[in-house]
Structures are given as C-alpha cells and as structure tokens.
Amino acid sequence: MPEIVQIGPFRPQLVEPEKFTLTVENNKIIDADIELGYVHRGIEKLFTTKTYLQNLALAERICGICSGIHTLAYAQTTEGVIDVQVPDRARYLRTIYMEIERLHSHYLWFGVLAHSLHDTEAFLKIMGEREKVQDLLEFLTGNRMNYLINTIGGVRRDLNEKKIQRIRSVLKDMKPLSDHIMTLLDDNGRFTKKTKGVGILRKERALAVGAVGPVLRGSGIKSDARKDDPYAAYGELDWEVITEKDCDVRAKSLVRARETYESMKMINQAIDNLPKGDIVGELGDPLVTESIGRVEAPRGELFYYIKSNGTNIPERVKVRTPSFANDFTIIEMMRGDYLQNARLIIESIDPCFACTDRVTIINAKTGKKRLAKLE
Amino acid sequence: MAQPKISVYRFMAAGCNGCDVQILECLVPRYKLADLGVGVVFTPEEANVLAVTGGVNIKTMEELKSIYEKLQPPKLVVAVGNCALTKEIFDKGYSMVGPPDKIIPVNFYISGCPPRPQAIVTSIAKALGAKLEEKEDYWATPEEYRGRHEFDSEKCIGCGACAQVCSSDAIELTENNGKRTVKVDYGHCSYCAFCQDECPEDAIKLTREYHLVFTDRKQASVTTDVDMQKCSSCGAYFMPQRQLKRALERTEEKVAEYKRYHDYLKETIGVCLSCRRKISNIKKAKQLLSRLSVTALQK
Incomplete structure (x- = not known):
C-alpha cells in the first residue's frame, strides 16, 4: 500500500518553507508533489509602484543569498530601457563583486549540505571559514547580505588599493577551504559515500524539465549564461564552464566545488586587468520599449523582462528565477529514490524558495493542491 | 550536554531569507552562542524562544499562530530583521498581512536588513544578562557600513529629497507649529543609503552603529526639525x-x-x-x- 509522506512546509532543517508531498511504497518514492507560496510577497506588483532606482532595492530582496545578482540582472535589463553606456571599469567591478557573491553562495550551500548529511564537523568548518567571505563583502559594500552594489549604468562603490589587497588575501585563505571540500568529495571522501548515486537526473530528463545552472551542468550539459551570452566582463576573461557526467548529487556538488576555483581565477584576472575610469555612466531618459536580460546566478540562469512606458516607473517587470526552473527537477530526481534521501535531493538543487515563491501563481485561490505534474 | 537555557525555534514567514542565513551564521564557533547556553531546536514543542523573520503572508499566518501556541514558557518572541518589524519594502504587497506583532505578541525587535549576527548574539546576551567580550576586530563594523541613520541638524534644509528617493517609504515629513520634522523610521528602512547619496546638503548619514534592539518598535526612529518660513x-x-x-x-x-x-x-x-x-x-x-x-x- 502506498503511503503519503509530507515534508514541510515548516521544517527548520530546510532554510525556507515549502511543502513536499511524497507517495512512498516500501520506502521508495514513487511520486512527489510540490506546493509553493509560503514566501509569496507580491513583488512583481510592487515593482510597478516604485521608480527604476528604488526597484533596485526591491530586486535585491527577492532573495537574500543571491541578492547581488538580482540587482545586476535588473540593472542590465533596465539599461536596455534607459539610454546609458556602462563604463569598462564598472563592467569589471561587477564581475568581481558577483564572483565573490558566487563564492559565498556556493560555500553556504556546502555548509547546508554538510548539515543535511549530519556532518557537524564539516558544517562548522565550512561555515566558519565562509565568514571571511562575508566579512569581505561587508567591507567592500557596507552590508553582509543586501549589498546594493550594482546600480543602473554601473556600480555604486569603487575599489581602492586597500580593498584590492583585502580581496587577494581572502582569496588566498579560501583556496584551502575549496581544497578541503574537494577532498570530502573525492572517491573516498565523507560526502561521496552519501551522495554518490543519489538523485539521478539524466541528461535528456534534465533538458525536458528545464533545469538550469549547476543542476544542468551536473548532468553533463555545457550551459552557462556567462559563456553563452557574455555580460559584464566575462567575455574578456579566461575561464571554463564546469560540467560533470555522473548526473547524481555528487556531480552537482563537484560542479559547485570546481566553480569556486573558476570564480577565484576570474576575480584575480579581473583585478589584474581592471581598467581605469568612471564607475557609473550618464543616464538618459526611459524609452517606450521592452527589454530582456539574463545572467548566471549562483543557482542558474536568472531572467528579467521589463516593459517601459516612458515614465520613471516600469509598467511590467517579470522575473524567472533559477530555483523556479529547478524546482521541478526535484520531482524527477525523487522518483525511484529512497525516502531517507528526500531531504538531500531537495537540498541538491540549492533551493531558494524566496526566489521561487515570487513567481508562483498560487493555486490556493482555486483550492487546487497540485502545482506541477510531470508527464 | 547540558540542557540549553534557551532553545530557539526559527520561523520564516515570507522574507528574503537573508535574516535566516544570518541566524544560521550565529551557530559558527566564533560567535560563541553555545557558551551562552543557547541552542537551536527543530520542533516548536521543545522551544521557549521563537525567532520570526519576514513580514508574514496569508499562507504563513495560521501556521505562525499555531506555532506560538506550542511554545514552552516563557514564550519569548524575537522579531529578527526589518521585515519582521514593519514589513519593510514589502509593506504594500497584496499578500502581506503582518508584521508579526499584529498576529502574536512580540517581546524583542532586532532592526537591520539583515541584522549582523553580532547584533543577534549581543541581543540574546543582553536578554540573558550575560557579558560578551567584544575584543576581536570582527565586532567593529567596517568604515563604509550602512547602519543607523544620523541627521546633521545644522545642515538639513528640510527639502524632503530623502523621503522622495527612499525605496521603502521609511522617511516621513510632518509639519506642526512652524516646524517641519523629518523622521526616519529605521525599522522600516532597507538600508540602501539612497537618501545619503541624494541629500543635496550631506545632512543625512548612515552611521556604523548596528546594535539596534528594542522592546517597542516605535523606538526605532531618528528625527530632525527645521523652522518653517511664513x-x-x-x-x-x-x-x-x-x-x-x-x-x-x-x-x-x-x-x-x-x-x-x-x-x-x-x-x-x-x-x-x-x-x-x-x-x-x-x-x-x-x-x-x-x-x-x-x-x-x-x-
């Protein structure tokens, strides 16, 4: 007899609330269901009540972990609506700030992974070392989470010699942490035992359900908005898109671990080649037009659409966040797997429900429970 | 292991998860939260302190009430972050029904967007009457930190540019008895510092102060007065x-x-x-x- 198992919505093991209803038979998951909306705040409506500048602060608060990349995506899309030339220095600075953010986001994910594997030692080590990145971000931007460093037409704060030195010294400190994570994930590592073969997402299924970011790259597909559609200074730097073939949770972890090295490489290169000049361009008037923009957030491709009516307030802003795209891969990965792996699978996409719940058209209105049914 | 004096249950009620990550960071050894006898628990029945983040939306409201019922005495509720104080930037969102103190009684408010883990830890220590050593350099904020606002009352001309540019309607202008009062409700502020950037007279500054803990959220404000012309x-x-x-x-x-x-x-x-x-x-x-x-x- 199949049983119904409910995970969440409020389980402190998960950082954020979301309800999962699993159908389980003999300890094996045969079907899964997701219910969203616990973090819905009506942001897309709020976007149309504030000016382009004020919306930067709102875009940032869609998600607290990948906050910086939201302002970048919003600013880049707005730059298609407002006539402005972004200075070269600003493009490089954006790259530097966003890659530091990717570091903190990926390390946080490893902390959460260690937490869900009940590995307190690794959790404390990773989170303790990660504090250095957080302190660096606070030092550079003035806030630990919501930095508000990107603005329309450039960035808000410049780098000086003191800040550059601090970045370099923190990067030097972080390399051993990445090495440590790599040893946890190598063939005999502590993480490998529990993550190998768990949550398989085959290449064709990953494409079919529309996975993005490290989840997609963990299934062996080379897709990265930074390479496919270069923005900021990514087109001018030398770096690689990381992919793994194994399709399981370990592959996704390896993608993220190896990406931290790439991020460090990019930051160092960008600092070495930092052009001189202004950090923000002169703003023109908003045109009556539409604009789209996409960037690679730590969790995958982030997409913005803005419609302008010529006033200083946008007419429509639409956001498609990476966690929303990846949410449906959870169902795919859970089917056929064991119940004790459920939490690990949920964590494996690095879910950010604060992101996701902004876009949900809540079925609570119709009383309909099922949000997504695959096949 | 001894039973912790304080066991905290964290509840996220529609925020951006920035504050939740800060609470997670408090568990890192350098903040010495365990030394104070504070532990994090996973069910509301074991907890005697509830940490609420976020401004509460329709879907989380009922859950918040039922979790409050399940808490052990003394049933302390701490609202962490500005969303839990005033809903901040999501104030006019159609799905928001909070802030939490409309739904359940709240004892302490910690302002910040997000509050630094240091602020959370110190406020807990303060509530316990314990002393913390703040010698290490990470307790001090960096030079460009965006903390509580301060007015230079000599410089402010009362033009209201700050109120216009504010991203979360935290600045209010009121006129009374020949005086215009500019009031920053920093429990409502998203600490974006647009006001500081736009002030024509450099009269408003975001200081490095971050210890912002209150028992009444109306205390979270700074004001300045300017004389009006007839x-x-x-x-x-x-x-x-x-x-x-x-x-x-x-x-x-x-x-x-x-x-x-x-x-x-x-x-x-x-x-x-x-x-x-x-x-x-x-x-x-x-x-x-x-x-x-x-x-x-x-x-």
Whole structure:
C-alpha cells in the first residue's frame, strides 16, 4: 500500500518553507508533489509602484543569498530601457563583486549540505571559514547580505588599493577551504559515500524539465549564461564552464566545488586587468520599449523582462528565477529514490524558495493542491 | 550536554531569507552562542524562544499562530530583521498581512536588513544578562557600513529629497507649529543609503552603529526639525527657511548677474504657492522676469 509522506512546509532543517508531498511504497518514492507560496510577497506588483532606482532595492530582496545578482540582472535589463553606456571599469567591478557573491553562495550551500548529511564537523568548518567571505563583502559594500552594489549604468562603490589587497588575501585563505571540500568529495571522501548515486537526473530528463545552472551542468550539459551570452566582463576573461557526467548529487556538488576555483581565477584576472575610469555612466531618459536580460546566478540562469512606458516607473517587470526552473527537477530526481534521501535531493538543487515563491501563481485561490505534474 | 537555557525555534514567514542565513551564521564557533547556553531546536514543542523573520503572508499566518501556541514558557518572541518589524519594502504587497506583532505578541525587535549576527548574539546576551567580550576586530563594523541613520541638524534644509528617493517609504515629513520634522523610521528602512547619496546638503548619514534592539518598535526612529518660513502675503507656513535660503544662494551662484536683484528675488520666492496666483503677486513676478531677461540679453 502506498503511503503519503509530507515534508514541510515548516521544517527548520530546510532554510525556507515549502511543502513536499511524497507517495512512498516500501520506502521508495514513487511520486512527489510540490506546493509553493509560503514566501509569496507580491513583488512583481510592487515593482510597478516604485521608480527604476528604488526597484533596485526591491530586486535585491527577492532573495537574500543571491541578492547581488538580482540587482545586476535588473540593472542590465533596465539599461536596455534607459539610454546609458556602462563604463569598462564598472563592467569589471561587477564581475568581481558577483564572483565573490558566487563564492559565498556556493560555500553556504556546502555548509547546508554538510548539515543535511549530519556532518557537524564539516558544517562548522565550512561555515566558519565562509565568514571571511562575508566579512569581505561587508567591507567592500557596507552590508553582509543586501549589498546594493550594482546600480543602473554601473556600480555604486569603487575599489581602492586597500580593498584590492583585502580581496587577494581572502582569496588566498579560501583556496584551502575549496581544497578541503574537494577532498570530502573525492572517491573516498565523507560526502561521496552519501551522495554518490543519489538523485539521478539524466541528461535528456534534465533538458525536458528545464533545469538550469549547476543542476544542468551536473548532468553533463555545457550551459552557462556567462559563456553563452557574455555580460559584464566575462567575455574578456579566461575561464571554463564546469560540467560533470555522473548526473547524481555528487556531480552537482563537484560542479559547485570546481566553480569556486573558476570564480577565484576570474576575480584575480579581473583585478589584474581592471581598467581605469568612471564607475557609473550618464543616464538618459526611459524609452517606450521592452527589454530582456539574463545572467548566471549562483543557482542558474536568472531572467528579467521589463516593459517601459516612458515614465520613471516600469509598467511590467517579470522575473524567472533559477530555483523556479529547478524546482521541478526535484520531482524527477525523487522518483525511484529512497525516502531517507528526500531531504538531500531537495537540498541538491540549492533551493531558494524566496526566489521561487515570487513567481508562483498560487493555486490556493482555486483550492487546487497540485502545482506541477510531470508527464 | 547540558540542557540549553534557551532553545530557539526559527520561523520564516515570507522574507528574503537573508535574516535566516544570518541566524544560521550565529551557530559558527566564533560567535560563541553555545557558551551562552543557547541552542537551536527543530520542533516548536521543545522551544521557549521563537525567532520570526519576514513580514508574514496569508499562507504563513495560521501556521505562525499555531506555532506560538506550542511554545514552552516563557514564550519569548524575537522579531529578527526589518521585515519582521514593519514589513519593510514589502509593506504594500497584496499578500502581506503582518508584521508579526499584529498576529502574536512580540517581546524583542532586532532592526537591520539583515541584522549582523553580532547584533543577534549581543541581543540574546543582553536578554540573558550575560557579558560578551567584544575584543576581536570582527565586532567593529567596517568604515563604509550602512547602519543607523544620523541627521546633521545644522545642515538639513528640510527639502524632503530623502523621503522622495527612499525605496521603502521609511522617511516621513510632518509639519506642526512652524516646524517641519523629518523622521526616519529605521525599522522600516532597507538600508540602501539612497537618501545619503541624494541629500543635496550631506545632512543625512548612515552611521556604523548596528546594535539596534528594542522592546517597542516605535523606538526605532531618528528625527530632525527645521523652522518653517511664513508666507509674506498670507502668513501661513509653507516652506523651510533654510531651503528658501539655499534656493536663493544657488540661483545667484549659477547666474552671478542676478545678484543685482537679490531683494526682488527674495521677495518673490517668499510667497506661498496659492498666493502666487493672486493678481498683485503675478504683477511683481512679471516685473522681476522682465528684469531678469533684460540682464540675460545684456549678457
């Protein structure tokens, strides 16, 4: 007899609330269901009540972990609506700030992974070392989470010699942490035992359900908005898109671990080649037009659409966040797997429900429970 | 392991998860939370302290009530972050029903967007009456930190540019008894520092102060007063004195020739908006305009 198992919505093991209803038979998951909306705040409506500048602060608060990349995506899309030339220095600075953010986001994910594997030692080590990145971000931007460093037409704060030195010294400190994570994930590592073969997402299924970011790259597909559609200074730097073939949770972890090295490489290169000049361009008037923009957030491709009516307030802003795209891969990965792996699978996409719940058209209105049914 | 004195249950009620990550970071050894006898628990039945983040939406409201019922005495509730104080930037969102203190009683408020883990830890220590050593350099905020606001009351001209540019409607202008009060409710602030960037007089600054803990969220505000100018025609207060003075100075700075008409300019801008439509005032304004345009021609 199949049983119904409910995970969440409020389980402190998960950082954020979301309800999962699993159908389980003999300890094996045969079907899964997701219910969203616990973090819905009506942001897309709020976007149309504030000016382009004020919306930067709102875009940032869609998600607290990948906050910086939201302002970048919003600013880049707005730059298609407002006539402005972004200075070269600003493009490089954006790259530097966003890659530091990717570091903190990926390390946080490893902390959460260690937490869900009940590995307190690794959790404390990773989170303790990660504090250095957080302190660096606070030092550079003035806030630990919501930095508000990107603005329309450039960035808000410049780098000086003191800040550059601090970045370099923190990067030097972080390399051993990445090495440590790599040893946890190598063939005999502590993480490998529990993550190998768990949550398989085959290449064709990953494409079919529309996975993005490290989840997609963990299934062996080379897709990265930074390479496919270069923005900021990514087109001018030398770096690689990381992919793994194994399709399981370990592959996704390896993608993220190896990406931290790439991020460090990019930051160092960008600092070495930092052009001189202004950090923000002169703003023109908003045109009556539409604009789209996409960037690679730590969790995958982030997409913005803005419609302008010529006033200083946008007419429509639409956001498609990476966690929303990846949410449906959870169902795919859970089917056929064991119940004790459920939490690990949920964590494996690095879910950010604060992101996701902004876009949900809540079925609570119709009383309909099922949000997504695959096949 | 000894039973922790305080066991915290964290509840996220529609926020951005920034505060939740900060609470997670408090568990890192360097903050020494365990030394204070504080532990995090996973069911509300074991907890005696509830940490709420976020501004509570329709879907989380019922859950928040039922979790509060399940708490052990003394049933302390701590609202962490500005969303839990005032809903902050999501204030006008259609799905938001909070802030939490509308739904359940709240004992402590920690302001910040997000609050630093240091602030969370110190507030817990304060509540316990324990002393923390704040010797290490990470307790101090970096130079460019965006913390609580401060007004330079000498510099503020009361123009209200800060209130216009504010991303979360945290700045309010009120007029009373010949004074204009500029009030920053920093429990409502998203600490974006747009006000600091846009202030024409550099009168508002975000300081490095981050220990912002209250037992009443109305305490979270800073204000400054500026004197208002009476209309020379009808006698009603209509604009801050200093703003008028600055407007005049700027005009004369931009076009040096206008200094000749200082007295006329001063008289004309000293009339309130409704009185400017009166015939006698229109006449005066026209005279001034013709004088100014003659100056421009001569130039």
